[in-house]
Amino acid sequence: MGLFSFIKNAGPKVFGLGKKDSEENDTDQLKKTATRKLEETIKDLQLHVENLKIKIDDDMATVLGKAQDQSTKEKVVLLIGNTSGIASVDDQMSVDHAEPEAQFYTVIKGDTLEKIAKQYYGNAMSYPLIFDANKPILTSPDKLFTGQVLRIPIFE
Known part of the structure; x- marks a missing residue:
């Protein structure tokens, strides 16, 4: 699918992302925590992705893994991108069952x-x-x- 753009400050501020640097001293720890919470949320929502890996660098998230279908892949991208503090998602996932893109x-x-x-x-x-x-x-x-x-x- 490629690179998707989002509005950086739209969406829920559920993972601490989107805070100004002055509000959070340890940005590396914040990114690790946000990454872990996003991965947990994806699993909790039963969006099945084998070998799910998310990396956050500044306001861009990269997601890797193998989604069970196109719908799951798109939902994962949207879940990540609709989080405040994320401006773009680099989708590097593959899918088990190809379907038309939405x-x-x-x-x-x-x-x-x-x-x-x-x-x-x-x-x-x-x-x-x-x-x-x-x-x-x-x-x-x-x-x-x-x-x-x-x-x-x-x-x-």
Whole structure:
């Protein structure tokens, strides 16, 4: 897939990333902790990636491993990239089962899943397709944040 760009200061500040250098003296330890927590979260969410390895260098994360399918691969990239402090993700994962790649959409102020579904599918009531494609990263169809990147599956 390659290199993906994200809004660095969008997303939850759950791993301590995104803090200014003055707020955290030991940035190497912070990156190690964030890496470990991201890897644990990916496993806890049952996103199956063999030999998962994440490396954070400044505001870029590199992810390696073998995902079970394209959907899992994309969800892992989005989980990492939608974390505050991460501006880009270098996806170096492979997949067991190839599938078509999804499109990606960056949420803007005022967006809802219904509005996004109308834009991509022509029907606002198709929003569950987008919600389901972003589980377990999205926990509610009503909880979007500006700058968040979502998977938009393409159906033929």
